[in-house]
Amino acid sequence: MTDLAALFTDLVRLETRLYNAIDTRLRADHEVPLGQYEFLRYIDSQGSCRVYDLAREMAITVGATSKAVDRLEAAGRVRRTANPDDRRSSLLTLTAAGQDLLAAATPTFEDELATWIGSVLPAENVDHLATMLSMLRQRAEVDGRTARAEYT
Template identity: 65%
Template sequence: MTDLTQVFMDLVRYETRLYNAAGERLRAEHGLTMGQFEFLRIIDSRDGCRVNDLAEEAAITVGATSKAVDRLEAAGWVVRRPNPSNRRSSLLELTPEGGRLLAAATPTFEDGLRHWLAEPLTADSLEQLASTLNLLRKTMEDASAGTPAG
């Protein structure tokens, strides 16, 4: 029988090491943290992205997300624009500098993923892993399990 505690520990430890390894390269080569990269990527991929959208996608609180966006804005990578459909919120956009940084950092990030995620596995194993993780994540999201409070 599979030891579920060990599966959990392996999954968490692997995710932590992968996140840290990717973050170390991004910081060394682009002066960017993993969290900053993730936010720039999400903002770039969503038209009309709001702080709430970022928080939901990253599974962190709106307060923490807003503070992170403040730092991205102070760095000159993101700008807040008035939301024409809701004056209480703003829409986030990458600045030209933020777009250039994301474009430069993305190949570095993807190279790290190839090295630590794709190369150790066969193509079939990677496809199975991707499918399994997607199913597990969707199951928790559908149950609203593990969502941040606040």
């Protein structure tokens, strides 16, 4: 039987090393940290979103997300506009500079993933790993929503 504690350790250490390697490469090649790159990817995938949506997706606080968005906005990569459906929030969209950065950095991001994952695991194992991690993430997100509901 698999030692789940060892699995946890491997998963966390891999995530840390993978994140740091990709972050280092994106900073060196494109002057963007991985966290900001992930924000750009998510905003682009949605077309527009609220800070709250971004915070939920990234599993971080709204305050931390708002500060990170402030930095993206100051760098000219993201634009905030009034939300026509809710005056208390704004909508985030990528600027042309944000879109250009995302387009330039994506091949670098994908190259690092190919190096760290694709070059180690056969394609069918990558597919299986993706399915399993998706299942675990969905469970964690359901449990996280339940826990938040119990304490609010």
